[in-house]
Amino acid sequence: MTAEELIKQGRIDEALSALKAEVKAKPAEAGLRVFLFQVLAINGDWDRALTQLNVAAEMDGQHLLMTHLCRPALQAEAFRRDVFAGTRTPMLFGEPEPWMGWLVQANAYFGQGKFAAAAELRDKAFEAAPAIGGSLNGEPFDWIADMDGRLGPVLEVLIDGKYYWLPLCRVRQLLIEPPGALRDVMWTPATLVLANGGQVAALIFSRYAGSERSSDPMVRLGRRTEWDDHACGISTGLGQKMLASASGEYAMLEIRSFVQDLPAPTPGGGATVG
Secondary structure (H helix, E strand, O other): OOHHHHHHOOOHHHHHHHHHHHHHHOOOOHHHHHHHHHHHHHOOOHHHHHHHHHHHHHHOHHHHHHHHHHHHHHHHHHHHHHHHOOOOOOEEOOOOOHHHHHHHHHHHHHHOOOHHHHHHHHHHHHHHOOOOOEEEOOEEEOOOEEOOOOOOOEEEEEEOOEEEEEEHHHEEEEEEOOOOOHHHHOEEEEEEEEOOOOEEEEEEEOEOOOHHHOOOHHHHOOOOEEEEEOOOOOEEEEEEOEEEEOOEEEEHHHOOEEEEOOOOOOOOOOOOOO
16 A cells, blocks of 8 residues: 555554655655655654755755745744743734734743633633624634634734734635645645735644644544643644634635625735734
């Protein structure tokens, strides 16, 4: 059975062993190394994944664009891990508002084990964050948020090679293509139209932080989401990200079109990074 067939069956560890054997037998085949980079990344072996990605680009120039996109995503994963451990602070995309700072601090408290303080500040942030209506895949909503209580009204994105928390209230429109590669279960390519009318290309982190350490291969592959309901009232996820509204729940990889009812942008609007 090939590594690709094993991946389809969710047998990721067997696929990794099979793929390493294929690379050893065909060391000059760049495509195998691209596949190996993705499987290593699924398992959180970021350094080895980066090595294989760089080797593939050196062997075949057609992989340079993918390398340009994925190298900073791999490098951001270590920073992201520290963010959720409460030891580093994410950058906010755009001008920060008070509730965004409260949410960032609540996440730090949670990562440091200060659960009561995290819940109190998280609730304050959620109360202050604006609820904006719109539609997702054509289905209307009055408000929408990530189901992970550490995130709620923000998306984790990579823009211009940098990791940001992007407030949902700053997103006018989001367009996502159907997943076409294994790496998409980790970092989904998307086009964002911002509240100010600016348009940017981004990668959306489509798995929850720490998913790579799960013993369940379906969680690592983003085919399942598991929840841990903490006593402080905050639920945290592993696996594929989920959004929720009063209308229902939505898996990140099933989103194709996301539109919010924001005021028309002022003339001269453009992407602004803060």
